[in-house]
Amino acid sequence: MILIENAKVVNFYPASIEPAIDIVIDDGMIVDKGKDLKSLYPQARVIDSGTFVSPGLVCSHNHFYSQLSRGMMVNIKKSYDFVQQLNNLWWRLDRAIDYDITLDSSLSACAEAVMSGVTSVIDHHASPNLIDGSLDAIEQGFLTVGLRGDICYEVTDRNGIDGATRGINENVRYAKKVDKSLKEDKNFLLSSSIGAHASFTICDKTLEKLAGAVKSTNKGVHIHAAEDRFDAIDSRYRFKKNIIERLDDLQMINNRSIIVHGVYLSDIDIDILNKRDGFLVHNCRSNMNNSVGYNDHISSFKNVALGTDGIGSDMLTELKFAYFKQRDVNGTLNPEDFVKMLISGNEILQRRFEGKKFGKIEKGYMADLVIWDYDSPTPLLPENLSGHLVFGLNSGNVKTVIINGKIVVMDKKPLFDYPGIMENSRKSAQRLWNNMNKLN
Ligand SMILES: [Zn+2]
The missing domain is CATH 2.30.40.10 (Urease, subunit C, domain 1)
Structure with missing residues (x-):
C-alpha cells in the first residue's frame, strides 16, 4: 500500500x-x-x-522495433515517394530483425517511455523473419520494466501469403495467451489487438482472414490507413472501395478499432469510423518525417488520440509538435484540443482492459x-x-x-536495470544495422 x-x-x-x-x-x-x-x-x-x-500519459501508436533506428548508420537509397521510402528503409529494417533485436528494442523503448511519464504504450510490431513468438519478446520488455500496454503483429502480404497467415496466427495465439494471463492475474499489464499493416499490402483473402480473427478473438483491429495518398487511391483502384468502407464491409470497424494516420481518408470513411465509434491516432512527427502531408481534417473525427509511430514514446514532445504543426498551417484548434487528444488514449485502454478505468485520479481508477x-x-x-x-x-x-x-x-x-538495458540495446542496434547493410 x-x-x-x-x-x-x-x-x-x-x-x-x-x-x-x-x-x-x-x-x-x-x-x-x-x-x-x-x-x-x-x-x-x-x-x-x-x-x-x-x-500517466498514453502513447496510442508506436513501433518499438523502430527504437533501434535512431542515428542509424546504414546506406539507404534516396527515395522519391512514400512507397520507395518503405522499401528502402522501413521494410528493410523489419526484415533485419531477430529475436534479441525485438527483445532489446522493446526493453529500451519501454524504459524510455516510463522515464518520460508514459504509463501505457500501444505497440504495432513487424519482424517478417521472426513472426512466431515475436509478441512474447515484446511482452517481456513491458513486463520487465513494468509498463502497461496493448500489442499486436502487423499482418501484410508483402512477404508472401505464408507470411500473412503466420502473422494472423501470431495475433490469434497471443490474443488467447493474453486472455488467459488476464484471467489468472487481474493485474496483468497487457492486452492485445489484431494488427494489420495497411490496406495496400493486404489482399482480399488475407483481409477476410483478418476479419475472422477480429471476430473470433473479440479484439479490435489496429491498422495504418491513408498515411499516404497512395493507400487511399490503391483501395479505390484495386478494390473499388474507400479504405474504411473496405474494412467495414467485413465488420472489422467497431469501437475498439485503431485507425492510424488517416491523412487521406474520405468523408465516407470518416462517417463510417465515427458511426462505429472507432479511434483515429494522429502521429504528426512521423507524418512530417515521411513527407506524407498533414492531417488537416483532424477535427472531423469523433475520437482522436496521439501516437509517435516509432519516434520514441515522449508524449509531451509529441503533443507540442501536434499543436505547433497545426498552427503552422493556420489551424484554429487550441492547446486544450490537443491535450484532449492526448488524454483520449485512456479511452482506448478502457475499451481493451474491460472493467478497468484509466486517466483520472479518482477512487476506483x-x-x-x-x-x-x-x-x-x-x-x-x-x-x-x-x-x-x-x-x-x-x-x-x-x-x-x-x-x-x-x-x-x-x-x-x-527501479529496473536502465544502464544494462541500454547497453544491450546498443549492441542489438549495431547488429540490426549490420543485418540491414547485408540486405538490398
Ligand atoms: Zn505506424
Missing part, C-alpha cells in the same frame, strides 16, 4: 486542480482519496508528492500516475493547464512514476 501525501492533484482533461490531497493506492488501484488520510492507513508507505500528481517536479514560472491553474503542457512541462520534470500501483521510477531513478 502506498500513500502519496499532501498532493496537488491535477487532471489534465477536463482540467482540474485540487490542493492538499492524500492518494491511497493498493492492489493496482486508487482505493482512497481525500484530506488527511494518513491516520486511516498507518501501514501505507508514504511517498513525496512533488509539485503535482497527474494520471487504475493507479497509473506520475509525480512531477515542475516549479512553474507562471501560476498553474485549471484554466491554463493546457498552456503549461504545450509550452512548458516536459519529460525532464518527471519525478516518480507508478504503474498498476507499482513504483517503476522513484525520484528520477528507474
